[in-house]
Structures are given as structure tokens and as C-alpha cells.
Amino acid sequence: MPQLDPHTLDAEVLYAALLDQVRTGIAGAHEPAIVGIHSGGAWIAERLARDLGLTARLGVLDVSFYRDDYAKKGLPAEVKPTHIAFDVAGATIVLVDDVLYTGRTTRAAINELFDYGRPARILLAALVDRGERQLPVAADFVAAHTRVAAGEALRLQQSATGQFKLTIERDHA
Amino acid sequence: MTTIHIKNGRVIDPANGVDAVQDLYIADGKVAAIGTAPDGFTAARTIDATGLVVAPGLVDLSARLREPGYEYKATLESEMQAAVQGGVTSLVCPPDTDPVLDEPGLVEMLKHRARGLHGAHVHPLGALTMGLKGRALTEMAELTEAGCIGFSHAEVPVEDTTVLLRALQYAKTFGYTVWLRPQDAHIGKGGVAHSGPLASRLGLSGVPVMAETIALHTIFELLRATGAKVHLCRISSAAGLELVRAAKAEGLPVSCDVGVHHLHMTDADIGFFDPNARLTPPLRSQRDRDAIRAALTDGTIDAICSDHTPVDDDEKLLPFAEASPGATGLELLLSLTLKWAEDLGGHHGPGDALFKALARVTSAPARVAGLDAGTLAVGSGADVVLFDPTARWLVEAPALASQGKHTPFLGYEMAGQVRATIVGGHVAYERNAA
Amino acid sequence: MLNPQLNKHGELQHLLTTEGLPKAIVNQILDTAASFVSVSDREVKKVPLMRGKSVFNLFFENSTRTRTTFEIASKRLSADVINLNIQASSASKGESLLDTIDNLSAMHADMFVVRHASSGAPYLIAKHLHDTKQNHVHVVNAGDGRHAHPTQGLLDMYTIRHYKKDFTNLRVAIVGDILHSRVARSDIHALTTLGVPEIRAIGPHTLLPGGLEQLGVRTFTNMDEGLKDVDVIIMLRLQNERMSGALLPSAQEYFKSYGLTQERLALAVPDAIVMHPGPMNRGVEIESAVADGPQAVILSQVTFGIAVRMAVMSILAGNQG
Numbered sequence: 001m002p003q004l005d006p007h008t009l010d011a012e013v014l015y016a017a018l019l020d021q022v023r024t025g026i027a028g029a030h031e032p033a034i035v036g037i038h039s040g041g042a043w044i045a046e047r048l049a050r051d052l053g054l055t056a057r058l059g060v061l062d063v064s065f066y067r068d069d070y071a072k073k074g075l076p077a078e079v080k081p082t083h084i085a086f087d088v089a090g091a092t093i094v095l096v097d098d099v100l101y102t103g104r105t106t107r108a109a110i111n112e113l114f115d116y117g118r119p120a121r122i123l124l125a126a127l128v129d130r131g132e133r134q135l136p137v138a139a140d141f142v143a144a145h146t147r148v149a150a151g152e153a154l155r156l157q158q159s160a161t162g163q164f165k166l167t168i169e170r171d172h173a
Numbered sequence: 174m175t176t177i178h179i180k181n182g183r184v185i186d187p188a189n190g191v192d193a194v195q196d197l198y199i200a201d202g203k204v205a206a207i208g209t210a211p212d213g214f215t216a217a218r219t220i221d222a223t224g225l226v227v228a229p230g231l232v233d234l235s236a237r238l239r240e241p242g243y244e245y246k247a248t249l250e251s252e253m254q255a256a257v258q259g260g261v262t263s264l265v266c267p268p269d270t271d272p273v274l275d276e277p278g279l280v281e282m283l284k285h286r287a288r289g290l291h292g293a294h295v296h297p298l299g300a301l302t303m304g305l306k307g308r309a310l311t312e313m314a315e316l317t318e319a320g321c322i323g324f325s326h327a328e329v330p331v332e333d334t335t336v337l338l339r340a341l342q343y344a345k346t347f348g349y350t351v352w353l354r355p356q357d358a359h360i361g362k363g364g365v366a367h368s369g370p371l372a373s374r375l376g377l378s379g380v381p382v383m384a385e386t387i388a389l390h391t392i393f394e395l396l397r398a399t400g401a402k403v404h405l406c407r408i409s410s411a412a413g414l415e416l417v418r419a420a421k422a423e424g425l426p427v428s429c430d431v432g433v434h435h436l437h438m439t440d441a442d443i444g445f446f447d448p449n450a451r452l453t454p455p456l457r458s459q460r461d462r463d464a465i466r467a468a469l470t471d472g473t474i475d476a477i478c479s480d481h482t483p484v485d486d487d488e489k490l491l492p493f494a495e496a497s498p499g500a501t502g503l504e505l506l507l508s509l510t511l512k513w514a515e516d517l518g519g520h521h522g523p524g525d526a527l528f529k530a531l532a533r534v535t536s537a538p539a540r541v542a543g544l545d546a547g548t549l550a551v552g553s554g555a556d557v558v559l560f561d562p563t564a565r566w567l568v569e570a571p572a573l574a575s576q577g578k579h580t581p582f583l584g585y586e587m588a589g590q591v592r593a594t595i596v597g598g599h600v601a602y603e604r605n606a607a
Numbered sequence: 608m609l610n611p612q613l614n615k616h617g618e619l620q621h622l623l624t625t626e627g628l629p630k631a632i633v634n635q636i637l638d639t640a641a642s643f644v645s646v647s648d649r650e651v652k653k654v655p656l657m658r659g660k661s662v663f664n665l666f667f668e669n670s671t672r673t674r675t676t677f678e679i680a681s682k683r684l685s686a687d688v689i690n691l692n693i694q695a696s697s698a699s700k701g702e703s704l705l706d707t708i709d710n711l712s713a714m715h716a717d718m719f720v721v722r723h724a725s726s727g728a729p730y731l732i733a734k735h736l737h738d739t740k741q742n743h744v745h746v747v748n749a750g751d752g753r754h755a756h757p758t759q760g761l762l763d764m765y766t767i768r769h770y771k772k773d774f775t776n777l778r779v780a781i782v783g784d785i786l787h788s789r790v791a792r793s794d795i796h797a798l799t800t801l802g803v804p805e806i807r808a809i810g811p812h813t814l815l816p817g818g819l820e821q822l823g824v825r826t827f828t829n830m831d832e833g834l835k836d837v838d839v840i841i842m843l844r845l846q847n848e849r850m851s852g853a854l855l856p857s858a859q860e861y862f863k864s865y866g867l868t869q870e871r872l873a874l875a876v877p878d879a880i881v882m883h884p885g886p887m888n889r890g891v892e893i894e895s896a897v898a899d900g901p902q903a904v905i906l907s908q909v910t911f912g913i914a915v916r917m918a919v920m921s922i923l924a925g926n927q928g
Contacts, residue, residue, distance in 0.1 A: 062642065065654035065921070074618070074925025075656075077635060079642045115651035370818025374626070376726040376754030376789060379817075445611055445734075446727025490705055490735075492725030494752070 006130075006146045006154060011164035014127050014143035015044065019051055021141040022094055022125055026052075029092040030120055033057035037109050038080045040098025040156035043164070044127060048096065057091075059084035066108035088117035094141075098156040100126035103137030128166070130154060175217040175598065176200045178210070182222025182559060186229060187532035188539070188548035192523035197227055199555040202598035206551060218600070222559050225592055228531055230262025230293070230556035232538040232547040234430050235406065236481035236503055238295070239576075240286070241279065242271025247483035247576040252503065253292035255575035257602035259504040260558035260591040261479075262293050263539070263546040267352075268300040269327035275300040275311045277319035284320045292601055294556070296544065298325040298352055301340050307331045310340055313349055322542055323404065325352035328453060332358040334391060341401035350402045350543070355388035355413065356454070365494045367440045367457040375446065377494060380455050382410040389416045396425050404541055405429035407480060409454035411464030418473045428541045429473070431465050432480035433509045434500055434581065438462070442581055448489050448496035450581045452480075466513070469533060476538035477513075479506040483577025501577035508587035510534050511562060515588070527562070555598035564590035611733045614742070618926040621733045621746040622919050624755035626796040633800055637765050639918035640911065646683060647913065656921045657686035660717040664690045665707070666749070667723040672885065673749055676909070677720045680916035684924075686718075704728065705735050712736075718745045718924065726752030726789075745923040747916075753789050759884050760793030762915040764801060766908050767839055770880050774801040780833055780875075782809040782865060783843030783892055786816045786854075790884045794841060795822055809833035810865060813854040830865050837875040842867055842883045845892050858891045867893045872902065880904045 026032045034054055036045025042060040049058040062080040067073075095109055106124060113119060125141040130148050148154050153171040158164060177199040184207060185192050191207065198206040198214055205211050236256065239247040256264055266283075268274035274283070280297050287295035299321035303309040313324055324344060331337040331353075344351045361380035366372040368379030385408070393416070396403055408414055408429050420427050434452060439459050443450045450456060468474045482499025489496050514530035539547030546556060568585050570578040594602040610627060614620040619632055646652055662681040664674050674690060681688045693707065702710070708719070721729050729748040736744050750756040764774075771777060779798055785791040785808050798806050799822070808819055809827045819826055827833030834840065849855050867881065881893075881903040889895050897903060 065642075065656050070656055070925055074927070075639060075922050079639050081642050082645060111655070115653065116649050368817065370821045373816040373818035374792070374822070376752050376792060446730045448731070487703060490703070490731065492704065492723060492728035492731055492751075494725045494727075 001142070001145050003145045003147060006148050006168055009128065009144055009146065009166045011127065011156065011166045015047065015164055018044070018125060018127055018141060018143040019048060021143070022048060023052060025123060025141055026092065026094060031057075031091045033059065033086050033091045033093050034096060035059040035061055035084065035093050035113065036096040037105060038062045040127075041096045043156065043158045044098060045096040047162070048094070057086045059086065061109050061112055063105055063108040063112055066112045068104055068108065082112070084116055088113060088119050090118075090120050092121045092123070093119050094123050094125050096125045098127050099154045100124070100129045100137070100139050100142065101132060103133045103135035106137045107135055127156065128154060176214060177555075177595065177598065177600070178214075178216035178219045179222050179227055179557070179559065180219060182225045182227035184227045184549065185528055185531055186549040187528060188229065188536035189550050191549065192528050197549065197557065199557070199595065199598050202555055204549050204551050204553050204555050207549065220559065220593060225559045225561050226527075227557060227559050229535040229547045229549050230558045230594060230596065231260050231506060231534045232542065232544065233261045233264040233481070233503065233506060233534070234476055234478035234538045234542060235432075236261070236264040236266055236479055237269075237483065237499075238266050239483055240270065240283065246485050246488075249286055249290060251574060251576045252481070252483065253287065253290045255481075255501070255503040255573065256293040257594040257596065258574045258591060259479075260507045260560055260594050261503055262556035262558065262594060262596045263296065263544055264293050264503075265296045265298060265322065265542055267325055267327045268298050269305060269329070273300045273305050274298070274321070275303050275305075275316075277312070277315045280316055280319040280321055291596070291599065293596060294546065296320070296322045296542065298323050300324065301326045301351060302331070302336065305329045307333055307336055310343055313344060314347060317347070317349065322544065323350040323352050325406070326354070328354055328356075330354075330356045330358040330388065334395075338395050338399065341395055341399045341403070345399050345401040348402070350404055352404045352406055353392060354406045355385050355392055355408070357384040357387045360384045360387065365451060365455065366443060367455045369440065369458055371440045371443070375443065382412050382457070382461075385410050385413040385454065386416060389413055393420050393425060396420075396427065400426065402426040407432050407435070407454050408465070408474065409435055409457050410461045414464050414468045414473055418468070421473065428475045430476040430478045430538070430541070431469065431474050433477050433502060433506055434480070435462065435465055436469070436477060436513050437509060438581055443493070446493040447581065448491060448493050449500065449579050449583060451493055451496045451498045452500060453498040469513070470517070470529075475533070475541050477506070477510055477533045478538065479503050481575070481577070483575055484579050485576070489579045499577075500580040501573060501575045502580070503575060504573055505568065505580060505582060505587065506534060507558070507560060507591065508589040511589040512587070555595055557595040558591060559593045560589055560591045562589050564588070566590050611730060611737070614926060619922055620742070620926060621729070622757050622923065623729050623733060623746065623748045624796070625757045625760040625793045625800070626755070628757075628797070628800065630800050633761070633764070633797065636761055636915065636918050636922060637768060639922060640765055640914040643683075643914040643917040644911065646917070647910070653683050653685050655685045657681065657684035657924050660686045660924060661715060662686045662688050662718045662720060662920070663711050663716045664688065665693065665719055665721045666691065667693050667721070667728070668750070670722055670750070673722060676912050677749060677916055680913050680920060683913070684917055684921055686920075704731065708732055708735060712741055712744060716744060718747065718920065720747045720749050721751070722749040723751050726754035728752070743927065747919060747923065750789055753787050753792070755793050756789040757793050758912070758916050758919055759790050760797040761919065762908060762912040763794050763841065763882060763884070764797045765911045765915050766882060766904055767880070769907070769911065770904060771838060774798070774803050777803050777838045778805040778807065778836060779803055779839040779841065780807040780809055780837045781841045781843065782830065782833070782867065784814045784845055784849060785810055785819070785843065786814045787846070787849075788843050791843060795824060799823055807833050807837065811855070814849070830871060831874060834871055834874045838879055840867065840872070840875060840879060840881050842881065842892050844884065844886065845888055858888070862891055866891065867897050869894065869896050869900070872897055878902075882908060885909070
């Protein structure tokens with residue numbers, strides 16, 4: 001897949017592409033489920049679950065308690081609730097994040113999922129992969145590759161009517 | 174015996190109404206003259222007191238020297254050094270040593286030890302009852318002969334009112350003064366802070382003002398019955414002072430003192446459970462502190478004392494209620510008295526607030542204790558303090574000679590620093606010029 | 608020391624009391640606790656936040672219950688827990704409190720959970736850690752004398768928030784031995800911070816401390832009057848010592864005037880909740896029918912207590928001094 005200019009990304013178009021990939025990818029899978037990582041991943045997961053008829057098998061994860069930078073940064077001011085409505089054991093889980101970057105968030109999310117039970121399989125879906133991995137993590141479904149400048153972040157936003165939009169912001173992390 | 178000429182200092186002697194810049198001459202251990210040199214006087218030593226105040230050495234009505242028995246907290250050597258460094262030349266020590274000062278031999282030994290150190294004059298108070306147990310009277314006549322200037326029950330309330338009555342009657346027989354802390358034996362027992370909203374918030378056991386006023390009522394009734402002379406130690410409350418005021422107006426033979434910390438601090442200074450603020454009596458409310466200041470001004474309170482109580486780290490660095498009460502005070506008495514004077518109206522000229530304040534630590538306590546001290550009258554013992562009222566110093570452990578390093582004023586800057594202290598015509602302490 | 612609970616960034620360095628705890632921090636604790644509640648429902652009831660950290664439970668006053676909840680909370684955060692039961696008796700002149708702390712710090716303690724019979728003891732520890740520049744060590748006050756029991760106060764707030772949602776239109780009554788109660792004090796401060804408009808203290812004069820009005824509390828010696836239209840009732844435990852200290856004649860008489868019976872509960876609003884920090888003295892401060900009834904949320908308090916303690920400890924451990 002070619003690398004795109006981050007300023008030209010249309011989130012709605014990317015979502016449609018991602019939905020297609022996931023639908024194909026989980027056809028025939030055993031006990032499929034969708035789990036989104038707060039906040040962007042959770043929004044995408046909710047829409048995927050609706051569009052795939054899997055709302056009964058939807059979960060949202062806050063990885064704050066599993067991050068590897070707790071010693072440096074402490075707990076974030078706001079911790080959102082984690083809610084897994086289905087039995088993780090034996091499930092084929094599509095883990096959804098908005099932007100795949102270093103891979104650390106994915107690692108934290110996988111660790112957290114395993115504390116709920118032993119899934120049969122985890123597949124990773126990301127709207128955008130911006131490269132520069134620091135861990136050996138790869139997405140199974142991704143709608144676009146891009147590069148973002150250092151000190152900048154790619155953020156997913158959701159309008160009041162549920163429309164997705166990607167913006168580039170200064171990274172305050 | 175040396176002759177000393179103190180030049181050009183502001184001589185303040187409240188006992189004799191003196192407040193002027195003039196010279197002071199010392200010979201044979203006594204004040205030889207003020208103003209003009211006596212005939213044939215040659216000074217073996219001349220001290221330039223320009224910019225300094227020259228006053229009678231301070232008379233402290235309560236300083237614990239911790240000997241005998243509590244040498245791990247402090248020794249005579251260290252505390253006598255603290256006294257002269259604080260400008261104190263006469264001090265009264267309470268009898269709550271170990272063993273209690275209830276035997277003439279113990280008193281003689283203490284006086285002998287103190288004399289050998291050539292520091293402040295030490296005047297012990299004898300115990301009112303044996304072992305301070307509140308049951309059997311002590312041999313007051315024998316103890317007086319050994320050097321006691323009065324009889325006290327230290328911090329221990331006399332539980333049996335009959336015993337207190339008999340003790341007062343007995344003391345009256347010989348004309349001895351009884352020094353009592355007005356404190357009910359039961360109310361407020363175990364209390365560690367002033368009963369009030371602050372203690373409630375902090376969850377600290379309270380000592381209500383009632384503990385002091387009920388005891389005062391009892392003492393005054395006993396005074397009316399016996400006519401004994403009583404000195405009330407460490408009054409802490411506005412209500413208590415009202416009772417003392419009325420008793421004095423009535424003509425009862427009563428005097429009283431206040432601890433210098435209570436002149437400045439309130440229960441709010443406990444802050445976050447600072448054990449340095451653990452004192453007895455406890456620091457009370459702002460209203461009580463204001464009443465103490467007013468009572469010092471109108472004479473209801475006769476004297477300010479340091480209530481010097483050295484406490485070591487092991488007994489102070491504990492949770493508030495477990496910490497031993499008490500603070501170091503000999504070296505802060507002068508500065509804290511000056512601080513009060515400044516609050517009253519600062520230094521302006523002869524007879525000003527400084528003059529009135531110094532009376533409360535020189536002539537007044539000397540009168541209360543019946544001592545020939547706190548005066549610069551010609552012919553009196555040459556006990557003199559020279560101090561710089563403007564010099565500032567920081568209250569911290571290395572600055573204190575006392576082994577007691579705990580005071581709620583730790584870290585504060587104070588005005589008023591002793592330059593030299595003369596006891597019996599002999600320079601007992603001199604601060605080297607910085 | 609300016610507010611010893613906060614570090615120079617205004618973050619929580621120690622939890623010593625609910626008094627003066629900024630509202631933002633109280634809400635942070637309650638919100639974080641909400642996330643921890645569900646941890647107990649999972650297969651692996653742990654999160655790795657405090658892996659490799661050592662929590663020392665320093666209990667100078669016996670309490671198996673509180674110590675156990677802290678132990679569970681620590682273990683759910685994957686911390687290592689060491690329990691020390693130190694009987695502080697003046698008869699046995701043992702190691703001083705600060706010497707104990709220094710020794711344990713030398714063993715690389717990261718957190719001290721301290722319960723002590725003397726009000727202010729945790730402050731002495733916090734000051735000592737500050738003076739010896741050990742800013743990575745945190746203190747949680749598990750109850751000091753009569754002064755404070757902040758985690759209990761916070762879990763009580765969590766419980767009220769869970770059942771009542773909005774603090775700003777509640778009437779809360781605290782009943783019993785308020786004079787000796789660190790729980791009452793911590794509750795009062797927290798309720799005030801969260802904007803509860805009416806706090807009532809109910810008890811006989813001998814058990815009501817002076818100065819409650821200055822804290823914004825209305826006092827009642829008549830329980831029927833005090834409970835009228837109340838939304839939350841917090842019952843305090845009556846200890847046996849109160850009978851021997853000439854504060855009360857007997858438990859029976861206390862129950863007659865101040866026991867929470869079904870009749871008295873009916874004076875409150877119909878959906879009022881009944882709370883108790885535990886352990887309960889049935890038939891002394893509360894009737895069994897009420898304690899086991901539908902309005903009692905006492906067992907929920909225990910569950911929430913673990914989540915709140917996990918929240919406190921993980922927030923502290925993440926804040927570098």
C-alpha cells in the first residue's frame with residue numbers, strides 16, 4: 001500500500017475501506033467480537049459492530065492500567081471505564097485502534113484482554129498506520145499508511161452526527 | 174575582683190526608674206556607680222556599649238536545668254551556658270527533678286554544683302509535698318535553710334484539697350510563698366491541646382479552660398481561709414486572668430506569671446501536628462493570647478518567664494499526643510520579650526514600651542521571688558546584660574547552647590541579641606564580634 | 608510545610624486527610640475507583656500498575672478488616688505487601704516511630720499504609736520523608752487516632768455518589784460517637800468539599816465535640832428530629848469504652864434514644880440509604896432488620912472500599928515528588 005500525505009486523509013473513506021477488510025477477514029471466524037481502544041478506537045469499534053451486526057459482542061478498553069509509561073507519567077487525569085460484554089475465552093477478537101504508531105498501546109491492550117480470559121485469536125485493525133514501530137506489532141487490517149512529523153500527532157474526531165474526521169495536532173505527550 | 178567600666182550604653186533599670194544613655198561602673202562584684210565614675214576608679218576592663226542596651230540581668234521564674242536525674246536531656250553545664258547566653262543571671266528552677274527536690278541534701282548539692290559553674294544564680298523551689306505525691310508535707314524550714322526560695326507542686330495538681338489547705342497553712346506559718354499551677358486534677362487529664370474547634374478538628378484530646386478556672390476558684394478560697402502567699406504559675410486563659418484580676422482587686426496575696434511562648438502563639442500554631450507546639454499549659458485561642466497581652470500591660474500578670482524545658486529528640490519527634498510537652502526558652506526570653514515590646518509600640522525613648530517590657534523580666538520577677546536581683550541600684554550585685562536590640566538572629570539548633578533544641582520558634586528570625594552577660598561583677602558570657 | 612499532602616506540582620504525594628483535599632483530586636480518586644470496580648469481576652483480578660512496588664502495612668493499632676482491604680487492594684495492583692503489626696505500648700520501649708520508618712525505607716519500601724492510635728502520626732512520617740528527601744515514598748493514612756480515616760471518607764463518598772448521583776441537594780446525617788470518630792471527621796470534610804448543603808450530627812451531648820458548627824454541621828440530640836427527610840444516614844460504631852468513661856450509662860439506653868430502628872428509618876426519605884463503616888454492633892446502634900434491609904448499602908461500601916483504595920494507591924504511586 002502506498003504512503004499517503006497525512007493532510008489528505010479522509011476518515012470516512014478510510015472507514016469504509018477498513019469495514020470491507022474486516023468483514024472479509026472475519027468471515028467464518030469462530031465467535032467473532034470487536035474490542036475498541038478508547039477513545040478513537042472505541043468509536044470505530046462501535047460503528048464496526050453496528051455495521052457487522054456484532055453489537056452484542058462489543059467491548060471498549062481503557063489501557064491506562066497497562067501502559068508502560070506509568071512510572072514516568074503516573075495515572076492519566078481521566079480514566080475511562082473498560083467494558084467487555086462478552087466472554088473473552090475462545091473468542092476471535094478484532095482489536096481496533098484509530099492510529100497505529102509505536103505499538104505500545106496495542107501491547108497494553110493485548111495484556112489487558114488476556115487478564116479477562118484466553119482468546120482464540122486476536123486480529124489488529126487500525127484506521128491509519130503511521131509507522132515507526134518500537135515493538136514487533138503489525139496490523140491485520142489497515143486502511144492507509146502515512147508518515148507524520150515528529151512532535152505532531154494524528155487524531156480522530158467524531159462529530160455530533162457520528163462523522164469521522166482526522167486532524168493533525170501538536171503532540172503534548 | 175575586676176573593675177569594669179561600661180561606656181555609653183542605654184541603661185534601662187525599671188526597678189529604679191532609670192532609662193538614659195550613661196556609663197555604668199562595676200567594682201568588687203557590685204554596681205559601684207551610674208553616670209560618673211566613683212573616686213579613684215580605674216577600669217581593668219572597658220566595654221563600649223554604644224548602640225546597646227545595658228539592663229539588669231534577666232530574672233527567669235522558671236527554667237528546668239534537668240539535674241538531678243535527667244542528664245540525658247540536659248546538664249547544668251549546658252543549661253547554665255544557655256542562661257548566660259540568653260542574658261539570664263538569676264533563675265528559679267522547679268522541683269520536678271529525679272529525685273524530686275524534697276530533701277535538703279539534694280538542694281544543697283544542686284546549689285553547690287551551680288555555684289561552681291560561675292553562671293547564673295540558681296534559686297531552687299522545694300517540693301510542696303514529698304515526691305510531689307500530694308500526701309505528706311516536706312520539711313519546708315530545712316529546705317529553705319538549704320536554699321529554697323519557695324515551694325511548688327510543679328505540673329502535678331494536688332488532688333486532695335485538704336492536703337493543699339494544710340500545706341498553705343504550714344507555709345503561712347513561716348511566711349513561705351507557695352508556687353502553684355492552677356490545674357484541676359481530673360478535668361482535662363490526658364488533654365494535649367486547648368479544648369476548642371481546632372482540637373476537635375485535629376482529633377486531639379482537649380484541656381478546657383475550665384481546668385484552670387476551677388482550680389483558681391479553689392486556690393482563692395483556700396487563700397481567703399489561710400492568708401498564705403501564692404504565686405500562680407503559667408496562667409493561660411482569658412477567663413483565668415479575669416479571676417486573677419478580681420482576686421488582686423480583692424486584696425488577696427497573689428502574683429502570677431505567664432510563659433513567654435503563650436505571649437505570642439496560639440493553638441493554630443500546632444499547624445500540621447507540630448510536636449514543637451506541644452506545651453503545658455497548652456497554647457490557647459487568639460482571645461486568650463490577647464487577654465494575656467492586655468494583662469501584662471495592666472499588671473494583672475506580674476512577670477514573663479521562659480518556662481525553659483529541654484526535651485530531647487527521642488521524646489519530641491513523636492506523634493503530637495505522645496510527645497513530651499515543653500520548649501527551650503532561656504535563649505529566647507529576651508528576644509520574645511522585645512518582640513512583645515515592639516508589638517506594643519516599638520522603641521521611642523525613655524520609659525517606652527521597651528522599658529515597661531523589661532520590667533516584666535527584671536524587677537517584677539525579682540520582687541515575686543523575693544530576690545535581690547533585677548536591679549542596677551548602686552550597691553546591688555553586678556548582674557548585668559548588654560544586648561543589641563536591633564541585631565537579628567535565626568533560631569536554629571547550632572545557635573542554641575541549650576541541649577534542648579525544640580521550640581515552636583525554630584526557623585524564625587528574632588531581634589535582640591546578647592553581647593555580654595555579667596554575673597556578680599564577672600563577665601560570664603561574651604559574644605565575639607562577627 | 609505547605610499542605611503536606613500535595614507535592615510541588617499540586618499532585619497527591621500522600622493521603623493524610625480529606626480536609627483540604629482539592630475537589631479535583633477527590634473527583635479524580637472517585638472516577639479512577641469506578642474503573643477499578645470492574646477489575647474484581649474479571650478472571651484475573653489484577654492490573655500490573657504497582658508490579659515490583661513494595662507496600663508496607665504499618666498497623667500500630669490492631670485492625671484485621673482494614674489491613675485486609677488494603678492488602679487486597681495492593682495485591683490487585685500487583686504490588687508486594689508486607690504486614691507489620693507493631694503494638695505500640697509505652698511499657699515496651701521499642702523502636703521509635705521514625706526509626707522504624709528509616710529501617711523500612713532502607714528495605715526499599717515504596718508506600719506506607721499507616722494506622723496509629725495517635726492523631727497526627729502519619730504527618731510526622733510524611734514530614735520525616737520530606738526532610739530526608741525520600742520523595743518517591745508515599746504515605747496512606749489508614750486511621751490516626753480521632754483525626755482522620757481518609758480512605759473511609761472517600762469510599763463513603765463513592766457509595767453516596769453511586770446511589771444518589773448528585774451531592775448538591777442532599778441531606779446527610781452522621782449518627783453516634785462523633786467525638787471519638789475519625790470516620791465522622793473525614794466524612795464531614797469530604798461532604799463539604801463535594802458541596803453537600805446540609806450535614807447533620809446526631810448524638811447525646813457527651814458524644815458531640817465542640818466546634819462542629821464551625822465545620823458547617825447542624826447538631827441534633829433528638830434523633831427523630833435529626834433524621835427527618837434525610838437522604839443518607841451514616842451510622843457510627845459505639846465502642847464499649849464509652850460506657851466506662853462516664854460518657855454513656857449503657858448500650859441499652861443508647862439504643863433506645865439513638866439506635867436506628869425501622870420506625871426511625873421511616874422518618875427519612877423513602878429511598879434513603881443506610882451506611883456503616885463497620886463492624887456493626889447489632890442492637891446497639893442499628894437494628895438487624897435495618898442492617899439486613901433493602902436500604903442498607905453496607906456491603907457495597909466494602910466492595911467500593913477496595914476499588915477506592917486501589918485508586919488512591921495507584922494515583923499516589925504514579926506521582927513523583
